[in-house]
Amino acid sequence: MSFTLFLSLFAIGAGLGLLIREIFNFELPMPRYLSGVFLLLLGIHFMIIQLGKTTDSETYTVVFNERNFSYNSNISNEYVVVFGASRINLENLDLNNESKSIEIDVVFGHADVVLPDSIPYIIESNIAFGGTDGNGPNNGGIGDFTTYSNEFSSDSIYLTIRANVSFGSITWR
Structure with a gap:
């Protein structure tokens, strides 16, 4: 329950x-x-x-709960975790010849984010009394941080991940 x-x-x-x-x-x-x-x-x-939560909205929200999500190109571009935990799997993400953007907001919670191996990405982190760690950027405290994957090139298509963390954490996998 x-x-x-x-x-x-x-x-x-x-x-x-x-x-x-x-x-x-x-x-x-x-x-x-x-x-x-x-x-x-x-x-x-x-x-x-x-x-009454449905899967046809553009935001996946977790409040006082724990959930696992897999990226779906038709519906999910924002993930919100408040006082809860979530595992967000982006491995099946396909750019389809266009750059895409995802937003992850964590407030007093934790999110495990599985990053795609073959897709270039940029992570723009806005952190207030929180942190990010793992295979992606390891940042903490207060501030705005930007991290690029090894495959990133501004001339090609790529994934933009906007991560907002307040009193919480994100682990990149």
């Missing part, structure tokens, strides 16, 4: 508890009743957001 699902079920249970207590006692103080309704709706909202 993910943290979001747990939080959703807890909020729904707390809201139902307040509603049942208020309904069966027939004392209906509005602040308590509204608190129950608020908690109930908040729980349902979190659950719908968590369960």
Whole structure:
């Protein structure tokens, strides 16, 4: 059970508890009743957001959770990790005679990014109290960093990865 699902079920249970207590006692103080309704709706909202995620958007988001993603040229160009962890596999990425761009945002979380072996890339990192390490650039602290793959040439097509890290980390593989 993910943290979001747990939080959703807890909020729904707390809201139902307040509603049942208020309904069966027939004392209906509005602040308590509204608190129950608020908690109930908040729980349902979190659950719908968590369960209603589809794969036809352009952003993959992980919040209080852990997920694995593989690059899909039709839909994924942005990955967001907030208070969670993710493995982003870019090995099956194909440039198809045009340069492409991907954005990876990590806030209080961690992302493992599998870089393509045969594709030239540039990684533009914007780091605030975080870091990147592994086979790609090893940067930390605060600042903007740019790293090029060995195959990179500005005259040819290449992949641009924009990595924004705040209080988190990215491991390049």
